[in-house]
Amino acid sequence: MIDELVKKIQEKNAPxxxxxxxxLSYIPESIVGRTIEEKGETLEAAAEAVWQFNKAxxxxxxxLIPAVKPQIxxxxxxxxxxxxxxxxTVEYCKEKExxxxxxxxxxxxxxxxxxxxxxxxxxVKIGNHVLRGFKEDFVTVNPYLGTDGVKPFVDVCxxxxxxxxxxxxxxxxxxxxxxxxxxxxxxxxxxxxxxxKEWGADCVGTCGYSSVxxxxxxxxxxxxKVLRALMPRNYILVPGYGAQGGKGKDLVHFFNSDGLGAIxxxxxxxxxxxKQEQYAKFGEQNFALASRQAVLDMIKDLKF
Amino acid sequence: MIDELVKKIQEKNAPxxxxxxxxLSYIPESIVGRTIEEKGETLEAAAEAVWQFNKAxxxxxxxLIPAVKPQIxxxxxxxxxxxxxxxxTVEYCKEKExxxxxxxxxxxxxxxxxxxxxxxxxxVKIGNHVLRGFKEDFVTVNPYLGTDGVKPFVDVCxxxxxxxxxxxxxxxxxxxxxxxxxxxxxxxxxxxxxxxKEWGADCVGTCGYSSVxxxxxxxxxxxxKVLRALMPRNYILVPGYGAQGGKGKDLVHFFNSDGLGAIxxxxxxxxxxxKQEQYAKFGEQNFALASRQAVLDMIKDLKF
Numbered sequence: 001m002i003d004e005l006v007k008k009i010q011e012k013n014a015p016x017x018x019x020x021x022x023x024l025s026y027i028p029e030s031i032v033g034r035t036i037e038e039k040g041e042t043l044e045a046a047a048e049a050v051w052q053f054n055k056a057x058x059x060x061x062x063x064l065i066p067a068v069k070p071q072i073x074x075x076x077x078x079x080x081x082x083x084x085x086x087x088x089t090v091e092y093c094k095e096k097e098x099x100x101x102x103x104x105x106x107x108x109x110x111x112x113x114x115x116x117x118x119x120x121x122x123x124v125k126i127g128n129h130v131l132r133g134f135k136e137d138f139v140t141v142n143p144y145l146g147t148d149g150v151k152p153f154v155d156v157c158x159x160x161x162x163x164x165x166x167x168x169x170x171x172x173x174x175x176x177x178x179x180x181x182x183x184x185x186x187x188x189x190x191x192x193x194x195x196x197k198e199w200g201a202d203c204v205g206t207c208g209y210s211s212v213x214x215x216x217x218x219x220x221x222x223x224x225k226v227l228r229a230l231m232p233r234n235y236i237l238v239p240g241y242g243a244q245g246g247k248g249k250d251l252v253h254f255f256n257s258d259g260l261g262a263i264x265x266x267x268x269x270x271x272x273x274x275k276q277e278q279y280a281k282f283g284e285q286n287f288a289l290a291s292r293q294a295v296l297d298m299i300k301d302l303k304f
Numbered sequence: 305m306i307d308e309l310v311k312k313i314q315e316k317n318a319p320x321x322x323x324x325x326x327x328l329s330y331i332p333e334s335i336v337g338r339t340i341e342e343k344g345e346t347l348e349a350a351a352e353a354v355w356q357f358n359k360a361x362x363x364x365x366x367x368l369i370p371a372v373k374p375q376i377x378x379x380x381x382x383x384x385x386x387x388x389x390x391x392x393t394v395e396y397c398k399e400k401e402x403x404x405x406x407x408x409x410x411x412x413x414x415x416x417x418x419x420x421x422x423x424x425x426x427x428v429k430i431g432n433h434v435l436r437g438f439k440e441d442f443v444t445v446n447p448y449l450g451t452d453g454v455k456p457f458v459d460v461c462x463x464x465x466x467x468x469x470x471x472x473x474x475x476x477x478x479x480x481x482x483x484x485x486x487x488x489x490x491x492x493x494x495x496x497x498x499x500x501k502e503w504g505a506d507c508v509g510t511c512g513y514s515s516v517x518x519x520x521x522x523x524x525x526x527x528x529k530v531l532r533a534l535m536p537r538n539y540i541l542v543p544g545y546g547a548q549g550g551k552g553k554d555l556v557h558f559f560n561s562d563g564l565g566a567i568x569x570x571x572x573x574x575x576x577x578x579k580q581e582q583y584a585k586f587g588e589q590n591f592a593l594a595s596r597q598a599v600l601d602m603i604k605d606l607k608f
Contacts, residue, residue, distance in 0.1 A: 079437030133383030146481030177450030
């Protein structure tokens, strides 16, 4: 799957992921109003609005981008109907030949991580049938429980030709509270990075990169530089661009000299572009075209 | 909610949680066979089998126990139908007046953690309606992202009178890989414990304990003793008893001198009791009665 991701990044010439993290407040009133009219003020109406909003944005941007990253929390908040909207979004993006990175940040003890891995990037066996739950291509994984919490995901990556991105240094303001604590004269996130390198060592694709990647926030460019060097063959998923504060020129050191090695996510900056002054001219009605323009601008901003 | 949990623990005289983590392999063939006959070899059949299995165990044990802890991964692996079985299980347990601890181990950047908190222990607003997604009473939270990833859960705890248990020292073999790393002359999990104390300081109930608790594995009794002293007013959820290796007498130091302060989880040891030699006499047909006997034995084992 890492080979497919790299191929698509090269084809589109865009190391860009669109984060499909639809807060209800981002969705135009015309959509939410219509779904509420049809389904009442219910979880089903919210989930349907989320799906319609996603579909419009995917339709307007899929030819420009290699991948999307739906943030499952934004669906999970609407209970079972929300999870159905997540499933529908994943399936639709795959129909559009996008690589789907499920931003699920799961991680647990071994047997439980195995169940998460099966449900999101693997298979479950029921009777003699082999079935898939949520069908992403990659997922994000939380490493706090150590190797036996991550290994089941790696095993599924190998068996199913899928991928993961392990949280190393996250983009949020308090990420340093534990991740930056100094252990053996260096920050904890560097120890995590070394483990990522180790976990991914025997699943390197023909593109030269491993199916086991890392998450490093755009908001920490200095750390990105160090981590890039520590994990030369692990792809870096970079959240925090745009709305969270990261800028294109700050991100140059997340990439290797081959121009590969990183894929940058923008969520709010793309999907709620029409709410920004810069794209206000599109109007609420043309929110998806505003998103398309925001993608084009982001791709330009990332050409260093 | 912590007051309600403590009240129920005292009423039942049992600091015990039954972990509803149903692997398909734990469920008697008679149940799985029937649901497959009805629904084919589908995710729906697996989810229905999980639900029927849970219901039988809850019916056979609810009068003995204060709380249950469904592990969401075991449902999530079966996709949307699995999530519906999770929801049904949570709702049924609440009908039976059990406290429900959703073992979800979520944790993300602020706005995303807020969505998880809303979906599991809080509310979402759709139009003028206030609705609930998954309706647990407590959830488990992963602290790797620091305060701004945990705070949204704490805020919802306060607003909705719910609770959380933050991962401090997990029960799995490799939990030490990052959690035990020495920072400022002591293991990282102690720093996390201090944060748990801080996060929970202003939501202490009339029972004297905070709505913000901690997860500390039964498999690490020495660390449990230290952590008990570090967080005197934070309840400890103790996984890893039984099948994972923890024994009753090892757990004495997880409790305070008031006999409170800890609640011990057993999953496989209870729900798959009929598969153990000790309870084989019940037979597969009476699996729920075997679970009841295992609960009675566990309660006895925890009386020190």
